[in-house]
Amino acid sequence: MQKNYRRCISCRLTAPKESFLRVVRSYPDDQIKVGSGMGRSAYLCPDKNCLEVAQKKNRLRKSLRINVPEKIYSDLGKQ
Ligand SMILES: [Zn+2]
Known part of the structure; x- marks a missing residue:
């Protein structure tokens, strides 16, 4: 991976x-x-689909290894 590149936890872009x-x-x-x-x-991409996938499949919880409150998803949705 190139320097300063990151991967979306939903679509892997x-x-x-x-x-x-x-x-x-x-x-x-x-x-x-x-x-x-x-x-x-x-x-996570600033994209509604990626946010939905992350939420449905608990991707954030898996990659952060902690429970993620619903509020985080709504905060992300606003951004
Ligand atoms: Zn994505």
Whole structure:
């Protein structure tokens, strides 16, 4: 993978990380948030379909290894 490229957790598309929405499980407090921050992160296209797939298949939970509150999905939907 090229430097600074990331993969969407839903459609597996790779693109520069700036073009994705980022969800981060912050360290060490395990807060899930959208945007920047230190910790384990997952990337998602700013696309309604990818968001729906991620939600239906619990992709965020799998890649962040923690339960993701519904609010995160609605926050992502707004972005
Ligand atoms: Zn995608």
